[in-house]
Amino acid sequence: MKWSWILIIFFASVGCQRDVEFPEGKTVKDEIPDPTPHELRIPQGFGDYYRNPDNPLTLEGISLGKKLFHDPILSDGNRQSCASCHNQSKGFSDPRRVSPGAAPGAIGKRNAMALINLAWRREFFWDGRSFSLEHQALDPVSNPIEMNLPWPQAIQKLKAHEEYPLLFERAFGVQDFDSTHVVKAIAQFEKTLISADSxxxxxxxxxxxxxxxxxxxxxxxxxxxxxxxxxxxxxxxxxxxxxxxxxxxxxxxxxxxxxxxxxxxxxxxxxxxxxxxxxxxxxxxxxxxxxxxxxxxxxxxxxxxxxxxxxxxxxxxxxxxxxxxxxxxxxxxxxxxxxxxxxxxxxxxxxxxxxxx
Missing domain, CATH: 1.10.760.10 (Cytochrome c-like domain)
Incomplete structure (x- = not known):
């Protein structure tokens, strides 16, 4: 009789443990390791880079950002990725005078800027309309002459993907991710694009x-x-x-x-x-x-x-x-x-x- 009560208490406690809610929807059963912090290697003479306290660099965030940067999933019809207009072999620029967009017939108005040593910059785009890498990454996805995909649709596609939900949870500890997490990951990857060995x-x-x-x-x-x-x-x-x-x-x-x-x-x-x-x-x-x-x-x-x-x-x-x-x-x-x-x-x-x- 004594052992029966012990077993009842044990199984009840385990059941309660599964139901304990943690921040951002995680549970004890689903707990995953925290993201791994990462520091950039600063080249000689460069000085410290601009840090975003709301988006610290992690290995998981950088890896996710690299995948998103190269994946056409963030565009209308899966027709282009960030890398389509920022080609690594061209210094992450576009050899075309202006870049075509994902929508048929769409065409850009300016040459795609090279993505080099961005961690040491504050303003982005030729006209400086973005004040951070995270803010910059918001524009191209929904822009009708670029990737032409409304953000709600982009997030829906990512959440339906077989890999991305877990990658976002590993990078940011969230299950219900949104556009802010997408651009944070892309920005983390872009900060690693350091060129200093010419x-x-x-x-x-x-x-x-x-x-x-x-x-x-x-x-x-x-x-x-x-x-x-x-x-x-x-x-x-x-x-x-x-x-x-x-x-x-x-x-x-x-x-x-x-x-x-x-x-x-x-x-x-x-x-x-x-x-x-x-x-x-x-x-x-x-x-x-x-x-x-x-x-x-x-x-x-x-x-x-x-x-x-x-x-x-x-x-x-x-x-x-x-x-x-x-x-x-x-x-x-x-x-x-x-x-x-x-x-x-x-x-x-x-x-x-x-x-x-």
């Missing part, structure tokens, strides 16, 4: 030697003669500002001014990094230049000083009617130096590659 990086570390031509290009880059360093400075090769570099005489795209409503910011666009510049053609916000030669020729000879809100750097006294009048030798040296910023290991790294291939 020939120039090896030169700075004493592991490589620049040729005479590359050295001349470096000297020109950092001089008033070529005048590149004012905007593309530091180890990230961008000051993260927004500027009008004299591309257009009339405003066809309002850029930053179209976002913040400030007329002084009309026609200003993000200064992009020059890292992996040899992989990321075409160039400029509208993808108008297909080669580095065209870019150098523009800055040397074709800056339109009448462009609205043109940056003061483009009006300096060393420019005669917008021209630097660089010699052919100087132009070739600049291009040689810029190509030392290409990081082949980054565009070939399996850590970032498509997990579905």
């Amino acid at each position: 020939k120039y990086d090896k030169y700075l570390r004493g592991e490589a030697t620049l040729t005479d031509q590359e050295r001349l290009g470096l000297d020109l880059f950092n001089s008033e003669r070529a005048d590149c360093f004012h905007c593309h400075n530091g180890v990230t090769f961008t000051d993260n500002s927004f500027r009008n570099n004299g591309l257009q005489s009339t405003v066809r795209d309002s850029g930053l001014g179209g976002v913040n409503g400030n007329p002084r910011d009309v026609a200003k666009f993000k200064v992009v990094t020059l890292r992996n510049i040899g992989f990321t053609a075409p160039y400029m916000h509208d993808g108008r230049f297909q080669t580095l030669e065209q870019v150098i020729n523009f800055y040397s000879d074709s800056v339109n000083q009448q462009s609205p809100n043109i940056d003061p750097v483009m009006l300096k006294s060393n420019r005669e009617n917008g021209s630097l009048n660089l010699t052919d030798e100087e132009k070739e040296a600049l291009i040689a130096f810029l190509n030392t910023l290409n990081d082949s290991s980054f565009v070939e790294d399996e850590k970032f590659s498509n997990p579905f291939e």
Whole structure:
């Protein structure tokens, strides 16, 4: 009789244990390990990166983000993924001038920006309309000229998938996930896209030697003669500002001014990094230049000083009617130096590659 009561009490306690509710719908039976914290390896000279206290990096979150980044499940008709317009072999940019969308006939308005060293940036898109990587990732999924899938439908597809519910629970400890968890995972993966092993990086570390031509290009880059360093400075090769570099005489795209409503910011666009510049053609916000030669020729000879809100750097006294009048030798040296910023290991790294291939 005594053992009968013990067994009754034991089974009753086990039954109660299964019914104990934990935060976010978990139970004792379903308890899974906490996500594994992860710290980025900060390259020499980069300084600390921007951290989002609401989205700490974890191995599980990064892995989930990589899968979501490459999976077309987040698009209308499963036609495209983030990687469709951000190709790893192209420095996570798009070799097309503008990108087609998932919906038939949809086409973008600007060149897809390269995704490089994003953990050290605060504003995103050419016009700076997003203030974090998480916020940035919200837009393309539902955007009708990009992935064209309303977020409720995207979440429904993910929840019906055989793998994603468990992956979200492992990454965030939630069973009822939503769009905020999706963009957090993608942002975590994007923060790992660090490029800092180019020939120039090896030169700075004493592991490589620049040729005479590359050295001349470096000297020109950092001089008033070529005048590149004012905007593309530091180890990230961008000051993260927004500027009008004299591309257009009339405003066809309002850029930053179209976002913040400030007329002084009309026609200003993000200064992009020059890292992996040899992989990321075409160039400029509208993808108008297909080669580095065209870019150098523009800055040397074709800056339109009448462009609205043109940056003061483009009006300096060393420019005669917008021209630097660089010699052919100087132009070739600049291009040689810029190509030392290409990081082949980054565009070939399996850590970032498509997990579905």
